[in-house]
Amino acid sequence: MPTTRFIFYRLLQMLLVLFGTVTVLFFVIYLLVPGDAAQAALGNHATPEALENLRRELGLDRPVWVQYGIYLQHLAQFDLGTSQELQRGVGGIILEYLPATIYLTLAALTLETLFGVGWGMLMALRRWPRLEALSSVTSALLLALPVFFLGMLLQYVFASRLGILPISGTGGWNPLNLVLPAITLAAAQTAIIAAVTQSSLSQEMDKPYILAARARGLTRAQAMLKHGLRNVSGPVVTILAIDLGTLLGGAMITEIVFSWPGMGRMVYNAALFRDVPLVIGTVLVLVIIFVVINTIVDILYGWLDPRVRAGEQANG
Amino acid sequence: MGIFRKRSTKFVWLAMLFAVAVAPVIIMGCGEETSSSNVFTYAESSDPASLDPAQVDEVVAINIARYLFDGLVGYDTETSEVVPAVAESWESNSDATEFTFHLRKGVRFSNGSEVKAGDFVYAWSRALAPDTMSSTAYAILQPVMGATDLADGKTDKLTGVEAADDYTLKVTLEFPMADFVSLLGHPVAAPVPKDEVENAQFRFAEHPVGNGPFILTEWKHDDQVVLEKNPDYYGQDASIDQAVARIIPNPATAVAELKAGNVDAVRTIPAGQTEALRNDTSVKFFQGPANAVRFLAFDVTKPPFDNQKVREAFAWDMDSIKIADKVLQGQEYPADGIVPTSIPGHQADVMPYSFDPEQTAKRLEEAGFPGGAGLPPMTLYYPGVGPAADTAQAIQSDLKKSGIQVEITGMDEGAFRDQMLSGGMSLFLISWQADAPSIDSFLFPLFESSNIGATDVFQYANPEVDELLGKARSAPDVNQRTGFYNEAERKILADMPMVPITFGQDAMVYSPRVTNFVHTSLGDIALDKITVSQT
């Protein structure tokens, strides 16, 4: 498949997914929310007239497909509605909480890249009879440890015992406050990045061009750094990019454990408030970020590697 | 998996080596926190919903708003007596229906404009107007002439308040109320600058401009609220330069932060840690009256709680002593009525019931649910994950023994408040903390029927109680007033729209760095009086 057609195909796919997401969310609200938006906004003591007025204002007395149209129209104008609890625009609230989440996510990504790639390279360098077992156990443990348990352990050791690191909030963007939440968030991903780096590197190191480089007198380590690493950066970068999208929405439990003022905690609180417009708006924004990043990575990757473009057709 | 068995000790060592190798990298580049030393940082359990004085209605927001805004009067830190604030002096006519306040000159909002009588007229009218959505304005300002009409949206002018000149405020009441002034220390009665409130660029709820000892300089939601000393404050300047309220919802996390030296005081401590903290020599433990009552609330309009006998069955099953001593580990003490012991005029032992499951069984039978059979499914809601959660579990267990099955569901404090005010729950646990140290601030907002839809969360209406509370408000004599209040309290307890469980105490921990920890009798940390060591 030629590159432009591939890109076009991926973008079309992305739009379809986004449209589907919006539709699913709309019908989730429409079908599952008890009462309606007017009732939710005015509370149980509202008079029938007030309810009727607000319903008319919000278009709730119209058929469902008209409401769906109104909903799409608002979205097209980047209007995500108004939070029931905070009485402010959902978009503005999201923008307020987004920086803390991005800050935390980038820190976690940095950690997992440094430690994950380093760890993977170390393991791919040669066979380490003892270290491999340790590495294997550590990797499985990092994957199995629930974030909240890991977070609690770190809080106990570094705050309660050693008293050297803060464990809640941003402390006015103090970098110290970032350390523990970032480690907690990065732990499991570090194991994945390490595994992927190690596995791809090991295979790469057996390829003829590496063997040729080694025949020219390079050590295994030099050959890995000069040639191997570049050729396996694809899968690693892919994982990192997808992680960026996932972490933005997935940092919720970490944010709660560390009282971190990010999107995850905000949407959690909104869910407890049953603030449906805020929850749905936030989920929508996060899903859009996720899908867009995913698509960009796909396109870049397909652009770099023709095999993927070919594979795209088979896998639909 | 063999590795777990055979080489476990070696792996422990290797794991530790790995950790040791990683730790310096993590800590690298992290220096000591260097902030100005005259800063007091304390942990709060939730983000204020609003800092607009007209809208503050929970302890976190009120504690902050009190230091951003000064009303006509304030309360003495220790005795809770009314003391002058913006009003230098005041007088009333002989039947206590007209009050004249003489305002201090040169009191300024932090935007520079002077506080004048007109600002009070504006603030009170605005607080009562339906659009402001204040849940407390009516409870506080109801005696003012025209307040009811304004709150009902019938007029847009508060007739009972008038600026005679820039420094003289005249207030006319609907009925005589000798104790009226004691209501006015609540932030809802504080002046607000009209042009700032109406500034469309900033929402006043988030950018309050006040006249108190502190100025709001930063509010990062769910993270921290930063207050700085107001350099132009008319009264005595605060000792600290800055107060930072860190929002840490989990009290255990907050205590850990205190121990690590990252906060100086924690306002809510986990019940399970009370004993340990009391005996911990590295922190200071404070316990003082909080003028609060914790109770089990019913929506008396919803079945099965519209049945008095069902409510009585619940009441006889309430083991207050166990809850106070064991479940809450002495953080609170058993309630002997609705009005806490620390309130002037408190009457002892007015509770018409005690813990007696046999009485519960009897009431259930009388209600037509012998042994609990036939009761509809019920859910007991509670706010937060702190003492209320523990209390809820204890209550659930006792009720179960009497055959009453209730589910319990916890909610975030904000969500809980929201549900409570909108009438979404018919059985719940909640604490009420007085706005002012008077019996009135317990009985009037909670049980006077005009507060249904706001603070009367029980939907409770008893004309006799309304009448007694009205009489009490207008009685000129203190003893007579207390008599009416006491009678009303007994009547309410007989109707039992709620079951008082415990009277609260504020249990807080603070760091030895705080050299003078000042707690007000209203349950606030006195940010303007507190001092911290600057080393």
Add this chain to the structure above:
Amino acid sequence: MAGWIHESEQASRPMARAGLDAASEMAAAGAELGVANTNFGYDSPRRKHHTLIFAITLAAILLAISLIVPLLPLADPVEPDYDRIAEAPGFEHPLGTDLHGRDELSRVLWAIRTSMIVGVAATGLALTAGMAAATVAVYGGRITDAIFMRTADVFLSFPVVLGAIAIMAVMGPGRRNVFIAIAFFGWPIFARVFRSSLISIREKTYIKAAKVLGAGESRIFFRHVLPNSIPPLISYTAVATGGAILAEAGLSFINLGVQRPDPSLGMMLSESMGQFEPAPWLVIVPGIAVTLMVLIFILIGNSATRALNPRIKKAG
């Protein structure tokens, strides 16, 4: 894309990764590790079956325990006893008591039962739904296929915990809704894996041969296609079960899952924050229980892939 799923047939899109977050991302990661066989090359070929058998035995024991919990002579897990608060492990209470004087051993076992039931049942439901969707997609023609797969994409773009939050916001918290959320957002992974598997098996020579020999479509499906399409699902299922257990624990940790007083590992941990020093057993016991449960399922996932897929050679 995704060059990291080296030798499996599904190499094309970030399917195992997509849309999984905090709680479940570790498990999804495990799936990747399993599929990619990047276990740092520790297990020797001789051992791989041993590991699998060992892990499956552990899981079977776990399942057995959780089924017989109601029959065991245990203390009441919900009945408080305020005279015995936070007692250290001893003769009467082998794992001590919690802050309400309840027997910790009893609570942990009941909580494991809840975790297992929610984990296994939700994964089972997601698996069944995914397989059904994939079968319909593959045999239903191009248009059906496209509709089903795009729908799967939409669901895949929701991080599970985020999706769960949306469901909680609308339907309220509780064990049943956790189960629904996990299944609701879990099925598309299985649908995608099973679809690729079905397609590739259908193209295999022996299937074509059976067709030529006149075997009926349904006979071919049940005798040949189905049995041969299932193995690739095994490691995904194991790891997804671990992920579901993590998701349940995470949601209960933030009070959206199992409600008090019923025990759940996540809630037990959140209740014992701050108890590291006064009552360490209250933190360690539930923390280790949930970690070990997830570890067992990750181990099954990893070793199953290697045991079932002889083409994967050892890395390194």
